[in-house]
Amino acid sequence: MPWTVYILQCADKTLYTGITTDMETRIAKHEKGTGAKYTRGRAPYHILYTELHDTKSSALKREAEIKSFGRDRKLQLAATIAVSS
Numbered sequence: 087m088p089w090t091v092y093i094l095q096c097a098d099k100t101l102y103t104g105i106t107t108d109m110e111t112r113i114a115k116h117e118k119g120t121g122a123k124y125t126r127g128r129a130p131y132h133i134l135y136t137e138l139h140d141t142k143s144s145a146l147k148r149e150a151e152i153k154s155f156g157r158d159r160k161l162q163l164a165a166t167i168a169v170s171s
Contacts, residue, residue: 089138089144090139091103094113094133095131095134097130103153113131117129
């Protein structure tokens with residue numbers, strides 16, 4: 087099953103980067119407040135960016151890389167590549 091690296095924009099305009107094998111279920115968890123601690127109380131969310139990876143290892147590496155980006159660079163990434171989900 088492919089892994090998805092994603093960037094969410096929260097209601098307060100902050101960005102969250104994560105990985106999952108089931109985007110629909112993961113977003114539902116964020117919405118219910120059982121997803122990442124950071125996203126609790128920041129709903130609703132807008133998916134800005136997704137990309138697929140064949141392995142968890144490559145998804146984790148890419149997630150770490152994107153998390154190291156500043157806000158502007160994350161927004162540039164989201165603007166140049168359409169959401170694929």
